[in-house]
Amino acid sequence: xxxxxxxxxxxxxxxxxxxxxxxxxxxxxxxxxxxxxxxxxxxxxxxxxxxxxxxxxxxxxxxxxxxxxxxxxxxxxxxxxxxxxxxxxxxxxxxxxxxxxxxxxxxxxxxxxxxxxxxxxxxxxxxxxxxxxxxxxxxxxxxxxxxxxxxxxxxxxxxxxxxxxxxxxxxxxxxxxxxxxxxxxxxxxxxxxxxxxxxxxxxxxxxxxxxxxxxxxxxxxxxxxxxxxxxxxxxxxxxxxxxxxxxxxxxxxxxxxxxxxxxxxxxxxxxxxxxxxxxxxxxxxxxxxxxxxxxxxxxxxxxxxxxxxxxxxxxxxxxxxxxxxxxxxxxxxxxxxxxxxxxxxxxxxxxxxxxxxxxxxxxxxxxxxxxxxxxxxxxxxxxxxxxxxxxxxxxxxxxxxxxxxxxxxxxxxxxxxxxxxxxxxxxxxxxxxxxxxxxxxxxxxxxxxxxxxxxxxxxxxxxxxxxxxxxxxxxxxxxxxxxxxxx
Numbered sequence: 001x002x003x004x005x006x007x008x009x010x011x012x013x014x015x016x017x018x019x020x021x022x023x024x025x026x027x028x029x030x031x032x033x034x035x036x037x038x039x040x041x042x043x044x045x046x047x048x049x050x051x052x053x054x055x056x057x058x059x060x061x062x063x064x065x066x067x068x069x070x071x072x073x074x075x076x077x078x079x080x081x082x083x084x085x086x087x088x089x090x091x092x093x094x095x096x097x098x099x100x101x102x103x104x105x106x107x108x109x110x111x112x113x114x115x116x117x118x119x120x121x122x123x124x125x126x127x128x129x130x131x132x133x134x135x136x137x138x139x140x141x142x143x144x145x146x147x148x149x150x151x152x153x154x155x156x157x158x159x160x161x162x163x164x165x166x167x168x169x170x171x172x173x174x175x176x177x178x179x180x181x182x183x184x185x186x187x188x189x190x191x192x193x194x195x196x197x198x199x200x201x202x203x204x205x206x207x208x209x210x211x212x213x214x215x216x217x218x219x220x221x222x223x224x225x226x227x228x229x230x231x232x233x234x235x236x237x238x239x240x241x242x243x244x245x246x247x248x249x250x251x252x253x254x255x256x257x258x259x260x261x262x263x264x265x266x267x268x269x270x271x272x273x274x275x276x277x278x279x280x281x282x283x284x285x286x287x288x289x290x291x292x293x294x295x296x297x298x299x300x301x302x303x304x305x306x307x308x309x310x311x312x313x314x315x316x317x318x319x320x321x322x323x324x325x326x327x328x329x330x331x332x333x334x335x336x337x338x339x340x341x342x343x344x345x346x347x348x349x350x351x352x353x354x355x356x357x358x359x360x361x362x363x364x365x366x367x368x369x370x371x372x373x374x375x376x377x378x379x380x381x382x383x384x385x386x387x388x389x390x391x392x393x394x395x396x397x398x399x400x401x402x403x404x405x406x407x408x409x410x411x412x413x414x415x416x417x418x419x420x421x422x423x424x425x426x427x428x429x430x431x432x433x434x435x436x437x438x439x440x441x442x443x444x445x446x447x448x449x450x451x452x453x454x455x456x457x458x459x460x461x462x463x464x465x466x467x468x469x470x471x472x473x474x475x476x477x478x479x480x481x482x483x484x485x486x487x
Contacts, residue, residue, distance in 0.1 A: 031088075039326060045202030046322025047331035050092045050313040052362030053156075056163060057095045058305055059350045066103050066113050068303030069347055071237040073339030075299035079307060080332025083291060084325035089278045091328065092313025093295070096120065096306040098261050102254040110303060115242035115250030117296040117306025120258045125293020127263065128286040137268050137285050143376055143389040144413035147396025148269050149311055150373040151409050154401045156312055156366030163359030178218040184356035191364055195319075204320035207357055215352040228348040235343025237302045258306075260407030266292060266308040273311045273372060277318055315372070316365035373397075392417045 054076075062069035076093055083091040096117060103113045127133040167179045187207055194201040219227065242250065267288050274283040288309060295307045317327060338346060376393050377386045395416045400409025 041202040041205065042199045042321030043324065043327040044321075044330055045198065045204040046090060046317045046320045047327040048204040048208045049316035049318075049320035049322065049361070050094055050365065051204075051208065052160070052163075052316070052358045052360075052365055053094050053097075053310075053313060055350055055353060055358055056355070057097065057100045059347065060104055061095075061100060061113070061305060062344065062347055063351070064104070064107070066108060066110050067305040068110075068237060068240075068344070070235045070339050070343035071299065071302045071304040073335045073343070073346075074237065075295075075302065075304040076307060077332040077335030077337075077339060079295045079299070080328045080335060083309070084328045084332065086287070086291065087274075087283055088281050088325050089274060089283070090314065090317040090322035090325065091274070091283070091309055092317055093307050093328070094310050094313045096258050096262065096308050098258040099254040099306050102257065106253060108250065108253065109246060110240060111242040111246035112250040112253070113306070114240050114300040114303065115247035116254040116258065117250075117300040118242070119247060119251040119255045120262060120306070121293040121296035121300075123259055124262050124267065124289050125297070128267075128289025128293065131286055133263070133267060133285050133289050136263060137271070140264075140268060140410075140414070141389075141392060141417045142272070143392035144396050144410060144417060145264075145269050145272050146373045146376040147393040147413050148264050148400060148406060148409060149273065150370050150393060151397035151400030152265055152269075152312055152406075153366040153368075153370030153373075154397065155404070156369065157363055158401075160359045160363035160366060163355045163362060167354065167356040167359075178214050178222075178352070179354040179356055181356065183214070183354050184360055187357050187360040188363075191360060198319060198321040199323075202321060204361070207361065211354050211357040214354055214357075215349055218352045219349055223348065224351060227351065228345055230342055230349055231345040232341055233343070233345075235340060235345075239301055240303045241301065257405065257407070260405075260410060262292060262308050263289075264406050264410055265312075266310050270309050270311045270314060273314055273369075276372065276375070277314070311372075312365050312369045315369040316361070319364060319368040388420050392420070 058067070058069065058072055061067040062072070079093045083093060099113065099116045099120070102108070103116070108116075124133075127136075164181070164184050167181055167184060168174055168176045170181050187210075190206060191203055194203050219229070223229075267285055271283050271285045271288055274281075292308050296304075300306060322328070373393060376389050380386050380389065392413050396409045396413030398409075399412035400406055403409070
């Protein structure tokens with residue numbers, strides 16, 4: 001009977017469909033498991049790490065009518081969720097800072113701001129779709145990338161100081177209980193007291209709730225003039241179509257300066273940092289560029305603030321406890337909820353949030369981003385190359401901070417790197433100098449010796465502390481020579 005009945009064999013197409021279906025099911029199952037295991041206070045705390053950048057810019061532009069607060073919250077939340085699913089890491093969504101600064105200074109219209117965001121995003125998306133961004137990444141030395149990150153970190157520290165200075169001084173006449181240097185000091189101490197315990201102690205939640213309570217009390221006891229109170233309802237968005245003149249004005253006035261900032265810090269430097277922090281989840285440079293383009297080519301048509309990704313925001317969220325996509329999916333859900341049901345009525349509450357606390361959060365974002373600069377010479381053992389890398393990095397960072405332009409810093413660093421390359425290739429041997437520091441001499445002079453085990457326990461920390469470095473990729477180092485016994 002078995003020889004008579006035909007045997008059902010699966011065709012190659014059926015086998016391929018079955019294999020694809022199996023892979024999809026396994027991927028969905030793995031993601032759901034990862035998502036469930038990621039629900040912890042550290043992720044929620046990390047989701048709030050970048051508020052020091054978001055809230056001041058979003059509030060300033062929404063109060064002047066240059067962006068729509070409702071649209072910014074809703075689309076910001078949507079992009080948080082989408083990028084979390086795509087990249088599977090706490091990829092931040094933050095405002096385009098250069099466009100925001102120029103828009104506030106020049107009092108640009110909403111149409112011009114939207115035109116600037118869409119034009120920049122179109123250029124960056126083109127670089128991603130055509131893979132042209134790879135050329136920029138391939139020929140950009142690591143020292144220049146680290147210099148951009150270091151310069152951005154110093155810039156963040158300066159902007160953080162400006163926010164804190166908006167608070168009143170210690171005591172005295174005109175002292176404001178809700179926004180003062182005392183709150184900044186308390187926040188500063190909380191952050192660094194638990195700096196290496198962010199996985200277990202949600203410092204960002206503590207700080208944010210502290211600021212939120214202060215904002216509520218101030219809003220209902222001593223509100224600013226013409227303040228808007230939170231009001232529940234259903235808030236909608238409307239389309240914004242910039243005119244050709246607004247497109248032109250926005251691109252020439254604010255867009256040109258944003259392009260190098262976005263391409264270098266929001267794409268190339270971010271990809272390098274993401275691969276340092278999450279080597280098991282590499283973020284493709286073209287994918288990041290396309291993501292930035294899609295966010296604004298859609299959101300800016302509804303009045304949303306121009307968004308981008310950023311290495312500083314990722315560093316901040318990582319420092320405050322974010323380790324997976326769960327953190328920004330939670331943040332995105334909250335943004336959508338408050339955008340739909342409270343919308344622009346939240347401007348008054350945001351206005352009362354203490355800038356002293358926001359400034360400290362922004363400062364922490366800066367120092368965490370700057371900490372990655374210490375890896376500029378990982379794996380480099382030649383002392384001359386190490387010194388040259390450091391010079392290139394400092395030149396890039398210094399010009400970026402001094403001229404307040406990422407493009408100028410990038411060009412300065414590239415020129416120095418090119419000069420060093422040409423000099424090494426065609427200039428013969430270099431002059432002897434005393435810039436080198438021998439590793440063994442440095443170890444001998446160290447008060448605690450060369451090995452980690454010889455450090456005091458207080459300096460080394462306990463085993464259960466968060467000893468995570470901002471660099472996750474293991475680096476092969478030369479084997480240390482055995483230490484000579486001391487006399």
